Amino acid sequence: MSALLRVLAGLIGWAAGFSILYGLHGIACARGWSAVDVGLLDLQRLVLGLAWLGGVAAIAVWTLVTWRTPPGAMPLLDRLALGSAIAGLFAMIVSGVPIVMTDPCRGDSAPGTVAGAGCCEKTQPTLSVPRAADAPGKVLPVHFPADSVDHD
Amino acid sequence: MTALRRHRALHAIWDRGPGWRGALATVNHTDIGRRFIVTAFVFFCIGGVLAMLIRTQLATPGSAFVGPAIYNQIFTMHGSIMMFLFAIPMIEGLAFYMLPKLLGGRDMAYPRLSAFGYWCYLFGGTILVLALLFGVAPDGGWFMYTPLSSKTYTPGINADIWLIGVTFVEVSAMAAAIEIMVSVLKLRAPGLRIDQMPLFAWYLLVTALMMLIGFPPLILGSILLEIERAFDWPFFDPNRGGDPLLWQHLFWLFGHPEVYIIFLPAAGVVSTVLPVMARSRIVGYGWIIAAILALAILSFGLWVHHMFATGIPHMALGFFSAASALVAIPTGIQIFAWIGTIWAGRPELKLPMLHIFGFFVVFIIGGLTGVMLAMVPFNWQAHDTAFVTAHLHYVLVGGFIFPMLAGAAYWLPHFTGRRPIERLGKAAFWLIFIGFNLTFFMMHMVGLLGQPRRVYSYPEAMGWTWYNLLASFGSFIMAFGFALFALDVAMQVFLGRRSQRNPWRAGTLEWAMLLPPPTYNFASLPRVADHDPLAADPDLATALARGEGYLAEPRHGWRETLAGDMLTGRPEYIVLLPGNSLLPLVMAIMTGGFFLSILGGVYVLAPVFLVAVAACGWRWAWRVGQREDLGAIDAGCDLVLPIHGEAPGSPGYWGSVLAIVADGTLFATLVFGYAYLWTIASGWPPPQLIAATPFAAGLSVIALAAASLAGRRAGAVPATAATRRIALGIGSAAQLAALAALVFEIATAVPPPASHAYAATVMVLFAYAAVHVALALLLMVFAWNRVGAGFVSDRRTAELRVAAMWQDYAAVVTLVVLLVTKVPAMLS
Numbered sequence: 001m002s003a004l005l006r007v008l009a010g011l012i013g014w015a016a017g018f019s020i021l022y023g024l025h026g027i028a029c030a031r032g033w034s035a036v037d038v039g040l041l042d043l044q045r046l047v048l049g050l051a052w053l054g055g056v057a058a059i060a061v062w063t064l065v066t067w068r069t070p071p072g073a074m075p076l077l078d079r080l081a082l083g084s085a086i087a088g089l090f091a092m093i094v095s096g097v098p099i100v101m102t103d104p105c106r107g108d109s110a111p112g113t114v115a116g117a118g119c120c121e122k123t124q125p126t127l128s129v130p131r132a133a134d135a136p137g138k139v140l141p142v143h144f145p146a147d148s149v150d151h152d
Numbered sequence: 153m154t155a156l157r158r159h160r161a162l163h164a165i166w167d168r169g170p171g172w173r174g175a176l177a178t179v180n181h182t183d184i185g186r187r188f189i190v191t192a193f194v195f196f197c198i199g200g201v202l203a204m205l206i207r208t209q210l211a212t213p214g215s216a217f218v219g220p221a222i223y224n225q226i227f228t229m230h231g232s233i234m235m236f237l238f239a240i241p242m243i244e245g246l247a248f249y250m251l252p253k254l255l256g257g258r259d260m261a262y263p264r265l266s267a268f269g270y271w272c273y274l275f276g277g278t279i280l281v282l283a284l285l286f287g288v289a290p291d292g293g294w295f296m297y298t299p300l301s302s303k304t305y306t307p308g309i310n311a312d313i314w315l316i317g318v319t320f321v322e323v324s325a326m327a328a329a330i331e332i333m334v335s336v337l338k339l340r341a342p343g344l345r346i347d348q349m350p351l352f353a354w355y356l357l358v359t360a361l362m363m364l365i366g367f368p369p370l371i372l373g374s375i376l377l378e379i380e381r382a383f384d385w386p387f388f389d390p391n392r393g394g395d396p397l398l399w400q401h402l403f404w405l406f407g408h409p410e411v412y413i414i415f416l417p418a419a420g421v422v423s424t425v426l427p428v429m430a431r432s433r434i435v436g437y438g439w440i441i442a443a444i445l446a447l448a449i450l451s452f453g454l455w456v457h458h459m460f461a462t463g464i465p466h467m468a469l470g471f472f473s474a475a476s477a478l479v480a481i482p483t484g485i486q487i488f489a490w491i492g493t494i495w496a497g498r499p500e501l502k503l504p505m506l507h508i509f510g511f512f513v514v515f516i517i518g519g520l521t522g523v524m525l526a527m528v529p530f531n532w533q534a535h536d537t538a539f540v541t542a543h544l545h546y547v548l549v550g551g552f553i554f555p556m557l558a559g560a561a562y563w564l565p566h567f568t569g570r571r572p573i574e575r576l577g578k579a580a581f582w583l584i585f586i587g588f589n590l591t592f593f594m595m596h597m598v599g600l601l602g603q604p605r606r607v608y609s610y611p612e613a614m615g616w617t618w619y620n621l622l623a624s625f626g627s628f629i630m631a632f633g634f635a636l637f638a639l640d641v642a643m644q645v646f647l648g649r650r651s652q653r654n655p656w657r658a659g660t661l662e663w664a665m666l667l668p669p670p671t672y673n674f675a676s677l678p679r680v681a682d683h684d685p686l687a688a689d690p691d692l693a694t695a696l697a698r699g700e701g702y703l704a705e706p707r708h709g710w711r712e713t714l715a716g717d718m719l720t721g722r723p724e725y726i727v728l729l730p731g732n733s734l735l736p737l738v739m740a741i742m743t744g745g746f747f748l749s750i751l752g753g754v755y756v757l758a759p760v761f762l763v764a765v766a767a768c769g770w771r772w773a774w775r776v777g778q779r780e781d782l783g784a785i786d787a788g789c790d791l792v793l794p795i796h797g798e799a800p801g802s803p804g805y806w807g808s809v810l811a812i813v814a815d816g817t818l819f820a821t822l823v824f825g826y827a828y829l830w831t832i833a834s835g836w837p838p839p840q841l842i843a844a845t846p847f848a849a850g851l852s853v854i855a856l857a858a859a860s861l862a863g864r865r866a867g868a869v870p871a872t873a874a875t876r877r878i879a880l881g882i883g884s885a886a887q888l889a890a891l892a893a894l895v896f897e898i899a900t901a902v903p904p905p906a907s908h909a910y911a912a913t914v915m916v917l918f919a920y921a922a923v924h925v926a927l928a929l930l931l932m933v934f935a936w937n938r939v940g941a942g943f944v945s946d947r948r949t950a951e952l953r954v955a956a957m958w959q960d961y962a963a964v965v966t967l968v969v970l971l972v973t974k975v976p977a978m979l980s
Contacts, residue, residue, distance in 0.1 A: 008445060015453065022471055077346070077719070079438055087442070095471055104466075144821065
């Protein structure tokens, strides 16, 4: 079983790193870290950036370990373990790119959908959900409280 | 013993038995697999008829064919049936039927669990379809978004039927996932190394792993939503600290991997059939395995791309958009491996190959529109339009239906023992292919023109009329194609000429047997040392029939197969599989009673049925368990092996490990939901936290630690029966004390669960812990009785180890529950 887990280790490393990034992002937006300046960066980008680099470094080390491990009885499993490590490393690098490229906590939503999730303001629109069963052909309104949704 | 006498003796052991009782009690994997496949096809036909009704309604603007209320039920049931009652069970059926034959075994690891899963699937699916007939079918869309599916907006039982029916069916999927994993890892033919395993087995192994981790979030979401609807506990109500988006997270945590759960086995069919049709070996065996492993893990990081338009912050969108684009790479690797296989061989355009051609065209288009939708700006434009509906049909029909049709054309001679009628099949293919593309290409177009999905009508002035009419026309062409396919199958079954053995000249083991297959698959089990054993030894089938393999001598009425090392396939022990029984059926009926009592709101009956399920489980385990030491016995070919109950790492042990993985995933998802609400939802921190008093909590932790120690002592070797009984008695008493402490906490410390999502979630966390302590207690009492009956020895401790494992799990989850609930209360 351990040999099979080793085959998946690199990708599981990515899954863990990705989960940490997403979890930290939720906490950062809820706590308003993006409004706290830390030198050239805001606290949110700093924390997420460090988590990203940490994840990349950890998987890179694992990739190196896998690369240097002497071949076992099943060469295919060794190659799969290395491939999984490289794939996990590549995925981890790509997954974190939005940290340096996107707005930290601003969210936009399409009309008629529930908005505000993950946003520091913790606001929720009230929806009067259109029900087709009410009246065929009748257009029903969707009400959003003012300022709860960004409309760009 | 002659081959004929061996056949008769083995058939008598493995056969289902006569009459209705035999039909109801059978647990043979060939029977169960066929039943899954046929039942899934029946549900597919029902879903197809619903699709025809949808297209009839939309063929013309302002149609009065069905009203909006019925239309809502029709499209909801179409999606739900196709996803839950057709696709997944079809995979289960194919896996059950094919895996033991492909891997050189005689049955799956848990034949009675297969049968139980089938009955759960049949009963759950029947509940859903009967609801449609009575006009109370679910009507909130196949993903049941809250608040639309909450009690306020769906006051009837429509949503409850979906939640109960689908959860009932998912019991079957979870059972299948565990069974497939253990069967692939342990029950392979001697010598069949994991790096030489047929690709189809790799695909199913990875799919089962995904099911094991992917389905629990949906089951949890369904439980929470049903509790909210039944008892007004506000998990998804934003006015009381809940969040409707929590449902979307839970649903799509399952829903996106589900797409790959459906695609991967179908891709496995392509990887199996294509090399045979191309008269070549698969190109890039290792690359394909790497690609499916990457797909499996990456697919769990995509779920939010179904929620791009919900107002999630840009950075989070970026994470999921990047992951969504990444997943195209392993899919591309598989496509190129298949193209390389065709390139390297001499392809023959027979019927299975024609369906694979259809798969290539349709799935690649679906994949490309998938990459388009993974990009946030485009996603926002196409969100909730018919473009998305068209895309998902290109992916699912391309990625599942066409490969399954290829598989049907390829393996039908195996199922029926008869030759196919090629011309009819080819006509069916072209009708399906042309009809499908006409329907869904038009749907792409009309989606880009702005037609929303799920509308029951539209005005003529929108300019969508011709597109819809052509789409509807195409759908009827497709329906004729499927009808012709069904006719083709029926004609093959009833009128086809006898097929020769291995008609496609394939190299895999499922063709090394009589057609249709005998109940026991192989008269003796092969030793495998090649990717394509039949290609390496064309006389293998005859040699096995002559009894030149393992376990060739039928004895004591035992159903025997071999289990081996997970990596090398080196034989480790003989598995004695259980015979036919009505117990799976009875247990499924009791499980159905439990679900129906909840559906009907007769909650007082639910515990009664739960006790009945536990009683069935007790009897099941009691009768299956080994009762005496048999020692090492002859396995043939000069090999002597112990029985599974006397060997470490028995199938039961690994099944428990995997069940805990699935259970742990559900628990982790519950903790995620709790953390999510605390972080994201409005109305937090809650007005009242759990009482911070640590006494009852501390008592439960100490008691569970003692129970874990007692469990370990009971399973230690060597030990006398009296020592084991004392240890188990102490452990049970400690568990009882821990359970009482948890119940005390629930009764006195948790705020009223209807008051706030916090209280509701904490209550569910405590209930989860209490249920698991109760389960661990049941297992320890069971083990105590087994020791008392003299059925446990130093060689046979598997039951004690399983009981100890569940006890450890109960202790860990209780500790986590107490930490995540009590610590914030103490700090506040």
